[in-house]
Amino acid sequence: MASGSPAPTRQDRRRERTRARLLGAARTLFARQGVEETRINEITEEADVGFGSFYNHFDSKEAIVEAVLADSLGAQGAALERATRELEDPAEVVSVAHRHFVRLARTDPDWAWLLVRLEVSHNVMVAALGPHAQRDLERGISDGRFAVPNARVAFFATGGALLFVMRAVLDGDAPASAERDHAEGVLRMLGLTAADAAEVARRPMPRIRVAA
Amino acid sequence: MASGSPAPTRQDRRRERTRARLLGAARTLFARQGVEETRINEITEEADVGFGSFYNHFDSKEAIVEAVLADSLGAQGAALERATRELEDPAEVVSVAHRHFVRLARTDPDWAWLLVRLEVSHNVMVAALGPHAQRDLERGISDGRFAVPNARVAFFATGGALLFVMRAVLDGDAPASAERDHAEGVLRMLGLTAADAAEVARRPMPRIRVAA
Numbered sequence: 001m002a003s004g005s006p007a008p009t010r011q012d013r014r015r016e017r018t019r020a021r022l023l024g025a026a027r028t029l030f031a032r033q034g035v036e037e038t039r040i041n042e043i044t045e046e047a048d049v050g051f052g053s054f055y056n057h058f059d060s061k062e063a064i065v066e067a068v069l070a071d072s073l074g075a076q077g078a079a080l081e082r083a084t085r086e087l088e089d090p091a092e093v094v095s096v097a098h099r100h101f102v103r104l105a106r107t108d109p110d111w112a113w114l115l116v117r118l119e120v121s122h123n124v125m126v127a128a129l130g131p132h133a134q135r136d137l138e139r140g141i142s143d144g145r146f147a148v149p150n151a152r153v154a155f156f157a158t159g160g161a162l163l164f165v166m167r168a169v170l171d172g173d174a175p176a177s178a179e180r181d182h183a184e185g186v187l188r189m190l191g192l193t194a195a196d197a198a199e200v201a202r203r204p205m206p207r208i209r210v211a212a
Numbered sequence: 213m214a215s216g217s218p219a220p221t222r223q224d225r226r227r228e229r230t231r232a233r234l235l236g237a238a239r240t241l242f243a244r245q246g247v248e249e250t251r252i253n254e255i256t257e258e259a260d261v262g263f264g265s266f267y268n269h270f271d272s273k274e275a276i277v278e279a280v281l282a283d284s285l286g287a288q289g290a291a292l293e294r295a296t297r298e299l300e301d302p303a304e305v306v307s308v309a310h311r312h313f314v315r316l317a318r319t320d321p322d323w324a325w326l327l328v329r330l331e332v333s334h335n336v337m338v339a340a341l342g343p344h345a346q347r348d349l350e351r352g353i354s355d356g357r358f359a360v361p362n363a364r365v366a367f368f369a370t371g372g373a374l375l376f377v378m379r380a381v382l383d384g385d386a387p388a389s390a391e392r393d394h395a396e397g398v399l400r401m402l403g404l405t406a407a408d409a410a411e412v413a414r415r416p417m418p419r420i421r422v423a424a
Contacts, residue, residue: 161372
């Protein structure tokens, strides 16, 4: 919160609680029955709030889908940050992040579908994971571990590569080795030699705990 | 056409003409006013066919969008194939294809938006460009010019990278050098050294003529 902003009023807190309940209900329903099959009135019933109050928080179903996704991507980003804080090699940090998300396409396909099939994917990924990804990339560049023609292009190219590989995993169209193979490709793109990329992508994965 | 299949009847030909008119009308309207703003009855009016006959050819607006995109991607793929037929270096063939599509995001943003914003992007790209991309990739691998951990993963990763870089160009979020920088990244991913990738991505582009 910006310093000098007033303390939240009781009304602010109630508003925040309603929003959190709507998000929780939407997350539950999307996982249970899919986004397409979920209607706004089901979300408000599950959240036990009036139908009209949905629109005090979100313009449309699309808007709450985007918010659910942004929240969970934020939690994934924070978990990755904690898990990789002690790693000294910036290449390993990037490798772990990409492997984690490819793995999620296998271990949590409902969530992964939410990410890959929506028109909002690009915006949400850039907003929620962008700062993490960009910082990891810049760290590798300033350490001399990465060398890319343009950091901005590398940022988008590696993000898009990740999304398509996740989609291929969801479609059952990717090999069992996709996680490692994809990380190798990303590391090569960032300037590692093929041999270095192969070695880094094979290091053991740290434990990644996502806050509920 | 499969050998032995019967010659098309007059009715078949009429049906094919109606479909082509619907596609042409849709293409015109999408470019003029955008996909969201185009209604099915506007497409049938522009094509000068009855409203009901739309549904003899397409299930929904989404279906005709997908068909328009598949047609134009097919034409782009064929043009690229003609333009790169004489190139001896498989790395150059891939570089030219990626540079061509990133360039299209600048020179034909209406078309590029159609490609990048739709849920169908992944399917349509895989279906329409997949065979070209896969053949180029395999040629490079069998020539020993490319070396990748897994060709399937490389296929999806380079496709996703392309789509996100095109989107960044459309959003005004990519540098002027995006075309070349992206091609360099793809070539590195395919196993070229950074120096080789930089050299290939800077070769002059051949002329690419897309059939109307």
